[in-house]
Amino acid sequence: YLAATVWHRRFKQFANFPQLKPSLLWGHLKLIHEYTLKGPPDVHYDPVFATMAKELGNPPVMFLDLRPASYPMVLVNSHEVAEQVTRASKMFAWSTPKSPTMGALVRLIGPESVLMKEKENWKQLRKRFNPGFAPQHLMTLLPCILDKTDIFMEHLDRLASSGEEFSMLKHTINLTFDIIGAITMDVDFDAQKSESSSQGEFIRLYDQLLKMYGQEDSRFPWWMSPMREWRRYTLSNQIDRLLETMIRAKHTQQQQQHTTNGSSKAKKPRDVLSLSLQGSDSLSRALLTETRDQIKTFLFAGHDTTGILLAWLFYEFSRSPHVLQAVRAELDELFGPDAGPAAVRARLLAPGGEELINRMRYATAVVKEVLRVYPPAGTARMAPPGSGFTVTAGGRSYCLDGAIIYNCATIIQRDRAVFGETADDFVPERWLGDKAGIMSAGAEEESEKRDEAGRTFPPGAWRPFERGPRNCIGQDLATIEARVIVAAVARRYDFVKVGLGELDLNEKGQPVENDKGQYKVKAEMYNTAQVTAKPVDAMRMKVRLRA
Numbered sequence: 001y002l003a004a005t006v007w008h009r010r011f012k013q014f015a016n017f018p019q020l021k022p023s024l025l026w027g028h029l030k031l032i033h034e035y036t037l038k039g040p041p042d043v044h045y046d047p048v049f050a051t052m053a054k055e056l057g058n059p060p061v062m063f064l065d066l067r068p069a070s071y072p073m074v075l076v077n078s079h080e081v082a083e084q085v086t087r088a089s090k091m092f093a094w095s096t097p098k099s100p101t102m103g104a105l106v107r108l109i110g111p112e113s114v115l116m117k118e119k120e121n122w123k124q125l126r127k128r129f130n131p132g133f134a135p136q137h138l139m140t141l142l143p144c145i146l147d148k149t150d151i152f153m154e155h156l157d158r159l160a161s162s163g164e165e166f167s168m169l170k171h172t173i174n175l176t177f178d179i180i181g182a183i184t185m186d187v188d189f190d191a192q193k194s195e196s197s198s199q200g201e202f203i204r205l206y207d208q209l210l211k212m213y214g215q216e217d218s219r220f221p222w223w224m225s226p227m228r229e230w231r232r233y234t235l236s237n238q239i240d241r242l243l244e245t246m247i248r249a250k251h252t253q254q255q256q257q258h259t260t261n262g263s264s265k266a267k268k269p270r271d272v273l274s275l276s277l278q279g280s281d282s283l284s285r286a287l288l289t290e291t292r293d294q295i296k297t298f299l300f301a302g303h304d305t306t307g308i309l310l311a312w313l314f315y316e317f318s319r320s321p322h323v324l325q326a327v328r329a330e331l332d333e334l335f336g337p338d339a340g341p342a343a344v345r346a347r348l349l350a351p352g353g354e355e356l357i358n359r360m361r362y363a364t365a366v367v368k369e370v371l372r373v374y375p376p377a378g379t380a381r382m383a384p385p386g387s388g389f390t391v392t393a394g395g396r397s398y399c400l401d402g403a404i405i406y407n408c409a410t411i412i413q414r415d416r417a418v419f420g421e422t423a424d425d426f427v428p429e430r431w432l433g434d435k436a437g438i439m440s441a442g443a444e445e446e447s448e449k450r451d452e453a454g455r456t457f458p459p460g461a462w463r464p465f466e467r468g469p470r471n472c473i474g475q476d477l478a479t480i481e482a483r484v485i486v487a488a489v490a491r492r493y494d495f496v497k498v499g500l501g502e503l504d505l506n507e508k509g510q511p512v513e514n515d516k517g518q519y520k521v522k523a524e525m526y527n528t529a530q531v532t533a534k535p536v537d538a539m540r541m542k543v544r545l546r547a
């Protein structure tokens with residue numbers, strides 16, 4: 001009976017899906033391992049899956065049997081199927097439920113996190129926190145983003161004068177952590193303090209917790225390494241206590257302001273936490289836990305992905321001379337010839353400054369292209385077994401019940417059928433045909449995108465923030481942040497990659513352009529998996545002050 005069951009599950013249950021031949025004992029795990037060994041051993045699993053899918057002729061969905069290590073998985077390679085998974089349907093009013101594998105993140109984001117909640121519970125949370133991420137509100141936070149960017153530039157100035165090599169990702173992640181801390185809680189976490197000894201207790205603990213989520217740490221389930229799980233648990237608990245103290249203090253402060261000043265006179269708080277606590281006279285245990293876990297989620301989701309976006313963006317500046325030139329020309333036109341931080345700040349904070357961000361058309365296209373080529377995150381869903389959740393692709397129907405459904409943004413956003421021959425290349429110009437709402441990734445009613453050559457892109461083909469009701473709450477924040485930082489930084493520094501991705505100079509020591517207008521590099525950079533997809537060497541770079 002056992003043998004028949006295993007045989008059925010392995011070879012019959014998902015037999016109608018395109019797939020490479022599984023092994024009876026290891027399903028596709030052995031094959032994934034073999035394909036991984038064809039490239040660098042620490043490469044992210046997305047390119048490995050992409051190679052496997054290519055072998056099958058790039059089907060819209062591909063089955064990967066991860067049993068006994070995990071659930072069986074359906075890899076979604078087509079934007080049409082991805083849309084069916086993430087849109088609201090009769091069966092799932094707020095799109096297909098999240099995958100139980102999200103539970104691996106529980107110590108980072110908390111059990112009550114909006115990322116993991118479903119149905120009404122999720123809807124209430126999203127409603128409660130949405131106002132803090134509305135674009136008009138975010139624009140009022142420009143001074144805060146600029147303050148933190150100034151500190152980032154102080155570091156870059158110092159590194160430029162010393163000529164040292166450094167990790168760009170570490171710096172961008174510290175910058176985005178400081179920004180998200182200020183925006184969500186109005187707290188200065190001092191993540192950008194150069195001496196780690198002078199950083200606060202919170203950053204120290206948080207840093208330790210993040211370090212426990214490396215590629216190796218996440219490869220095996222918790223019961224195979226109970227000590228690691230225990231350490232995560234204790235660190236997470238310590239972080240929870242600190243956050244709870246901060247939330248209580250904020251609540252008390254709000255209550256006091258309310259009684260002493262009267263609501264009309266009091267300076268209106270702008271941070272996400274204060275906005276979400278408004279109208280809550282008492283802070284019950286349940287409200288405290290719920291709020292703590294959302295703040296924890298925002299801190300994690302809001303810094304890691306945006307830091308990665310910036311690191312890849314500066315990498316592209318280092319090897320795509322025409323892109324950097326076009327960004328600088330646009331900034332000269334919009335912000336005037338003075339590229340100094342004070343001048344950029346003054347222009348952004350003057351009346352009409354916010355409008356400038358929306359007019360950064362080329363820089364916006366660059367951000368969009370970075371997110372297309374190097375998406376930091378994706379979504380994994382699962383329809384309950386027996387629910388009959390079915391998608392159609394290429395005239396065939398596939399029932400996805402009981403399998404992890406992984407929308408693989410790396411594959412979807414490099415689809416040749418959509419992006420043509422240049423699908424793998426970095427070409428920001430493809431987005432210049434977009435109308436004003438270039439960043440409106442989540443707007444379902446959006447019309448098709450058009451590139452300069454008049455080619456159209458279906459809106460679902462660009463999904464770094466995912467789409468549908470469960471799309472990213474912080475997408476406007478991330479893209480506003482990125483554009484403000486580009487405005488401040490792009491004309492001040494030249495970026496030089498060192499190590500992997502270093503330029504391949506000619507005998508005269510000059511960079512050489514390839515036929516795509518990019519400098520040739522000695523070896524290609526790639527992503528590794530550390531919860532999200534991160535540049536493998538944490539983006540080793542040098543910067544030079546521009547002459």
Ligand code: HEM
Nearest residue numbers: 115298301302305306309377378379465466472473474478
């Ligand atoms: C470049 C930056 C970012 C990228 C690429 C990104 C990507 C994503 C993706 C793919 C999802 C869907 C996850 C899933 O379905 O499991 C998501 C959800 C989410 N993101 Fe982001 N994100 C970014 C920035 C931010 C920022 C700045 C915040 C700020 C708080 C944030 C907060 C969230 C939250 C709370 C969710 C869950 C939304 C829900 O389930 O209702 N993200 N993000």
